[in-house]
Amino acid sequence: MKQTPEGPQPPFAIRDPEAFARNMARLAEEGGKALAAILGPREAGEAKRIFAAELAQAMKTLSHVAEKWVSDPQKAVEAQTALWRGYLELWTSTLQRMGGEAGEPAATPDKGDRRFADPAWEEHPAFNFLKEAYLLTTRWAENLVQSTEDIDEHTRHKALFYVKQIANALSPSNFVLTNPELLRETLESDGENLVRGMKLLAEDIKLGKGELKIRQTDPTGFEVGRNLAITPGKVVFENDLVQLIQYAPTTEQVFKLPFLMVPPWINKYYILDLTPEKSLFRWMVDQGHTVFTISWVNPDARLALKSFEDYMREGVLAAMDAVEQATGEHIVNVGGYCVGGTLLAVTLAWLAAKGQERAATATFLTTQVDFTHAGDLKVFVDEEQIRLVEEEMARQGYLEGSRMATAFNLLRSNDLIWPYVVNNYLRGRAPFPFDLLYWNADSTNMPAANHSFYLRSCYLENRLTTGRMVIGGETLELRKIRIPVYTLATREDHIAPAKSVFVGSKHFGGPIRFVVAGSGHIAGVVNPPEKRKYQYWTGPKPSGDFDKWMAKAKEHPGSWWPDWQAWIRRYNKTMVPARHPGDGKLKPIEDAPGRYVKMKC
Incomplete structure (x- = not known):
């Protein structure tokens, strides 16, 4: 007492x-x-x-x-x-x-x-x-x-x-x-x-204009371009859907083949370029890569009819063409994160169907191509619910980013909702500044045509790995993608479950390196080596049951980043003098991170 x-x-x-x-x-x-x-x-x-x-x-x-x-x-x-x-x-x-x-x-x-x-x-x-x-x-x-x-x-x-x-x-x-x-x-x-x-x-x-918009971090503590997404670079290409950023080199010699990242359009790209200490892009540049990334526009009703095929043509393919103009290289290394990886897989399968070679290697980060085991997000996907979403999108031309953000938060409500309700409204404490949660709240809209195709063709009907997806007049087969593939799953992923990523990776036709990182969909990917956090597991080419694969996998302490670097070096032997934005046929439009990433819902 x-x-x-x-x-x-x-x-x-x-x-x-x-x-x-x-x-x-x-x-x-x-x-x-x-x-x-x-x-x-x-x-x-x-x-x-x-x-x-x-x-x-x-x-x-x-x-x-x-x-x-x-x-x-x-x-x-x-x-x-x-x-x-x-x-x-x-x-x-x-x-x-x-x-x-x-x-x-x-x-x-x-x-x-x-x-x-x-x-x-x-x-x-x-x-x-x-x-x-x-x-x-x-x-x-x-x-x-x-x-x-x-x-x-x-x-x-x-x-x-x-x-x-x-x-x-x-x-x-x-x-x-x-x-x-x-x-x-x-x-x-x-x-x-x-x-x-x-x-x-x-x-x-x-x-929230009459609805509760729970704050997870202090929004005044960060600003894109000031203390987030500040790796030096230039926007060297843009169209209605994308800006393409080329980062400035930090080494005298770079790999001959440039690297193009396709981030998700459901979130903003700078999760891969948070603070300098957490930036995957900055780290890649320091390892000698000429790094390009797509920065998707935050769409409004004017882009309602932009389809999944448009995102492929005006997004990934347009970016590949721009990288070639900037560097002179027709063949590139490509990577995709989450749904950006799904789009990249679709693009590579379409190129394979056309008999076109544009990529030397592909890296997929927490990417699903088979949606059989897609986890709790499938709760929101059935014919009735998709129809309701389509009706809502038809009224305004897009799905508001806050809807998807809330769905993702519900997957881990005991981590991402209720602790903040208790801290903010019962303890009366404003949340601390946290870069990752600032990014999490910086949501993006989804154009109606694109999102409807994604929900139906991937989550509802699982067309990609069953040979039933048709894009641009071509029926897609992932087995025709025969380039080396590095696939990363994260063990506690609630958005792209590791089992789902594992099953999907079996469908590629070339050599596969399958790696499982500790933690979840974001922290498992954004894990700089200097932090010495988590761990990762490696094993043989994925086959059979995921749990049995994990039981035999070898555990390694720390970040998966150096493992990826060792893997990609095997396919990139030639070095050339460093390339600076503007050296090629594309001239800088503006400084990175550009305008598109700063657009708010």
């Missing part, structure tokens, strides 16, 4: 009732501002009903599961009995703890679950009871979905995803009165944290 002038103070007690009352009045005032920020755009007809369709899908899916259990009373009673048995064990354990005995826990958090790190979750009987009751209930609900009979696997996958989202939202760690750390902080500050949090909430709702 804390000592006060009046004597010892019990834990979780109001310290100063008058100060607490004043802050509750201020909280109500700030809450009114938050409400006004919500209602204002709606009264003016400016608010958008975002995620209404997604909520309807969740209710429809969960209702379907509930109907299956209601239709079988015996199984429903058995399931309910199992839950009550768990509660009884928990109550017995709690009584033992209250009596000073060491009761056996009825449920324990998963390893790495940071929500229940405060000692009070274990030591205080009430909070321990809340924690274990929550874990028992959510695991019971997940098991209920898993054991539901007579539903298709897609419905089961969706239901399990929605149950997890509800469980994550209802965690006792997300509420002041049920989180000992939050309750302690609230009482010690006389509620000042809640006042600050409500003010931040009102600001974020106003910024």
